Amino acid sequence: MxxxxxxxxxxxxxxxxxxxxxxxxxxxxxxxxxxxxxxxxxxxxxxxxxxxxxxxxxxxxxxxxxxxxxxxxxxxxxxxxxxxAPAEIEHVDIEDYARSYPFTYSSEDMPDLLRSIERQHLDPLRQIDGWARRFLQDGRTDTLALLTEMTTAIRREFTYVPRAEKGTQTPIETLSRRKGTCRDYAMLMIEAVRALGFAARFVSGYVYDPAGSGRSSGVVGGGNTHAWVRVYLPGSGWVEFDPTNGIIGSRGLIRVAIARDIYQxxxxxxxxxxxxxxxxxxxxxxxxxxxxxxxxxxxxxxxxxxxxx
Missing domain, CATH: 2.60.40.2250 (Immunoglobulin-like)
Structure with missing residues (x-):
């Protein structure tokens, strides 16, 4: 559609x-x-x-x-x-050097990615770091598989609770409460992938069900603005990850605003x-x-x- x-x-x-x-x-x-x-x-x-x-x-x-x-x-x-014309996960083509984690961004890309790698929230007990590392395997880990599993784990293990009030939970609050809104999930995943050295940005936009009539009845977070994550992967650039719905790629996601932090x-x-x-x-x-x-x-x-x- x-x-x-x-x-x-x-x-x-x-x-x-x-x-x-x-x-x-x-x-x-x-x-x-x-x-x-x-x-x-x-x-x-x-x-x-x-x-x-x-x-x-x-x-x-x-x-x-x-x-x-x-x-x-x-x-x-x-x-x-x-x-x-949404991009599907099978169209994600990562450069050879970045297909397995850990890897280092190229010297050409790093100056422009640094601010998107910097952590935005304090994590004195390294709780976010510890949670992010549960997705690593011994030795080297497939990069796309790591990010996919983190995305689907939030969808599977956390409870989505709509909240009309302004503001966002801190990533540590979302991790401890195991529930939140799409913007809470996005900020948790951004901090988690940044803890692993990935460049990530916050995305605000709209979600719909491409398998249905076009309305958002088949997805979580519809009927309102939606939030998700972009991670920079060499070879494919900025790739979408929606931890609220477990979506990888831009299928069903319409981008409006991209920023380093949610308040932007x-x-x-x-x-x-x-x-x-x-x-x-x-x-x-x-x-x-x-x-x-x-x-x-x-x-x-x-x-x-x-x-x-």
């Missing part, structure tokens, strides 16, 4: 009118060889006084919205039409000001459906339309 329609609606509600500060929106999928953005709209209500686009240090598309009016409701409605890839962030206790709720709804190859690019009234990509 290479053509998809994606709807992502986030709505904030308040008890009385509040003012809105600058908001940063990261909902536009990235262009790559396996996903091509064909059309995109972003409708914001109330309409911002200014909406500008930029690319951050990782090449993610970011919209910056500023407002000049108060309201009791703020909504972001993103509609995407894209072509998705928040889908929507911003501020508001008003009476204390004004905030009521935040609601997020994500739907991914199969689509025809041709769509009507006409935008409804009040929509900020982007040109087809």
């Amino acid at each position: 290479p053509f998809l329609n994606l709807s992502h609606v986030t709505t904030y509600t308040y008890r009385q009118p509040v003012s809105f500060g600058e908001h940063r929106i990261m909902v536009r999928p990235r262009e790559s060889y396996d996903q091509h953005l064909l059309a995109a709209t972003l409708h914001i209500d109330p309409e911002p006084v200014e909406l500008r686009w930029l690319q951050d240090v990782f090449g993610n598309s970011v919209a910056i919205a500023t407002f000049d009016r108060q309201a009791t409701r703020l909504s972001f409605d993103s509609r995407i039409h894209l072509h998705h 890839a928040v889908p929507i962030s911003g501020t508001w000001s008003g009476f204390p206790g004004s905030f009521i709720d935040m609601d997020v709804a994500v739907v991914v459906d199969t689509a025809p190859t041709q769509i009507d690019h006409a935008a409804p009234a009040g929509t900020m339309m982007e040109e087809p990509a």
Whole structure:
């Protein structure tokens, strides 16, 4: 199912009118060889006084919205039409020198990978290190098999528990509690592979079931934004690993933002000001459906339309 329609609606509600500060929106999928953005709209209500686009240090598309009016409701409605040709695990081709672990990244790659190898969380008792090393064999270990087993072990041994509250558990908390959300699992795996010397990055995007209607009913983490991991493997570059669903490769995964740390890839962030206790709720709804190859690019009234990509 290479053509998809994606709807992502986030709505904030308040008890009385509040003012809105600058908001940063990261909902536009990235262009790559396996996903091509064909059309995109972003409708914001109330309409911002200014909406500008930029690319951050990782090449993610970011919209910056500023407002000049108060309201009791703020909504972001993103509609995407894209072509998705996911990479399968059998297409992962690792250079000979890196097919077995341990290995060392080449001198050409290492300067650009160093910050993605650095640990982000303290591990004074080396708990993450010890857990990561359970996937090593005596002598040399097959690199892809190591990463695959770590991915599927999290899927198999941990309990997925949705959590609407902001924030992420530390990797040690996730390891000790044996439960968490997709973002918790992603951060645990990132720290674990970094403990072994791999370069890894956090990915925010969407998940769907390619074997079904296009909706995410057959996978865990659908109906909302999703998080997973990218690991750099010489010969194939950045390869996707989703420990929530045990997915290796980009099948069923639509990338939006890539970052070194989770806090650099928040889908929507911003501020508001008003009476204390004004905030009521935040609601997020994500739907991914199969689509025809041709769509009507006409935008409804009040929509900020982007040109087809």
